[in-house]
Amino acid sequence: MSELLLLIVYCALLGSGVGFLAGLLGIGGGLVIVPILSIILLQFEVLPAEQVVVAAIATSLASILFTSTSSAIAHHKNGNVPWELAPWIMTGVALGALISGFLAAMLPEQIVRWVFAISVALISVKMFYSSAKSDEERKMPNKGLLTVLTTITGGLSAMIGIGGGALLVPLLTFFSVNMKKAIGCASACGIVIALFGSIGYISSGIAHFDLKDGFAGFVYLPALLGIVCTSWFTAPLGAKATNYLPVSTVKKIFSVLLVVMAANMILNQ
Numbered sequence: 001m002s003e004l005l006l007l008i009v010y011c012a013l014l015g016s017g018v019g020f021l022a023g024l025l026g027i028g029g030g031l032v033i034v035p036i037l038s039i040i041l042l043q044f045e046v047l048p049a050e051q052v053v054v055a056a057i058a059t060s061l062a063s064i065l066f067t068s069t070s071s072a073i074a075h076h077k078n079g080n081v082p083w084e085l086a087p088w089i090m091t092g093v094a095l096g097a098l099i100s101g102f103l104a105a106m107l108p109e110q111i112v113r114w115v116f117a118i119s120v121a122l123i124s125v126k127m128f129y130s131s132a133k134s135d136e137e138r139k140m141p142n143k144g145l146l147t148v149l150t151t152i153t154g155g156l157s158a159m160i161g162i163g164g165g166a167l168l169v170p171l172l173t174f175f176s177v178n179m180k181k182a183i184g185c186a187s188a189c190g191i192v193i194a195l196f197g198s199i200g201y202i203s204s205g206i207a208h209f210d211l212k213d214g215f216a217g218f219v220y221l222p223a224l225l226g227i228v229c230t231s232w233f234t235a236p237l238g239a240k241a242t243n244y245l246p247v248s249t250v251k252k253i254f255s256v257l258l259v260v261m262a263a264n265m266i267l268n269q
Contacts, residue, residue: 015226019238022067022235025169030060037060051218058201080184093193097157097194
């Protein structure tokens with residue numbers, strides 16, 4: 001088996017698990033893809049080590065475009081996408097994602113690693129304790145403020161290569177949005193974050209890599225193919241499982257996984 005085919009197989013295995021988690025939690029899958037894909041790209045010596053994380057983030061975002069679409073379709077069929085809020089949230093995350101796609105490409109690789117690791121660690125703490133129910137009802141802010149908040153969310157999500165659900169779901173549930181609808185909304189918004197973030201990474205990476213080497217900007221196409229060929233089919237399974245599995249328990253398990261991945265990103269510099 002050629003090295004390229006083996007790389008695609010590894011990415012397909014990664015995509016199968018990522019797709020399920022994306023559908024289940026509305027997270028897009030980037031939190032899992034970025035550290036694992038970084039290891040794969042390093043192992044196969046696809047590109048210089050100092051550019052591995054940026055390429056992993058860009059490829060993660062491109063894959064989320066497909067995974068989140070599959071997940072959002074499934075959540076829409078289940079009536080879990082609050083379309084009365086989605087346009088305002090999508091506007092914010094689109095602006096943030098487009099800006100950060102250019103910004104992250106200009107930052108030193110070590111800074112991107114630390115941003116990713118710290119963000120993941122904070123998200124994991126939030127996810128671990130998010131199952132605790134609060135009796136306090138918080139009103140959704142006005143549409144302008146909501147757009148500002150989601151611009152920040154979209155920007156950070158694109159910078160660290162995630163679909164946004166890990167940040168959007170806690171934000172929406174903080175304002176008393178039903179958990180299932182928050183996950184469904186995050187899946188739909190993941191499409192926007194991935195689209196505009198990918199545009200930024202592709203545009204800024206054209207000067208660094210060539211299409212004949214398998215790159216569209218910073219996006220590594222063979223890895224993208226491997227991830228998407230399985231995640232597209234497993235995302236709806238995760239979305240369906242949202243209606244049956246205790247999400248709070250899954251979140252606690254997943255939060256531990258996030259801590260391990262954050263540590264891995266820092267230790268493997």
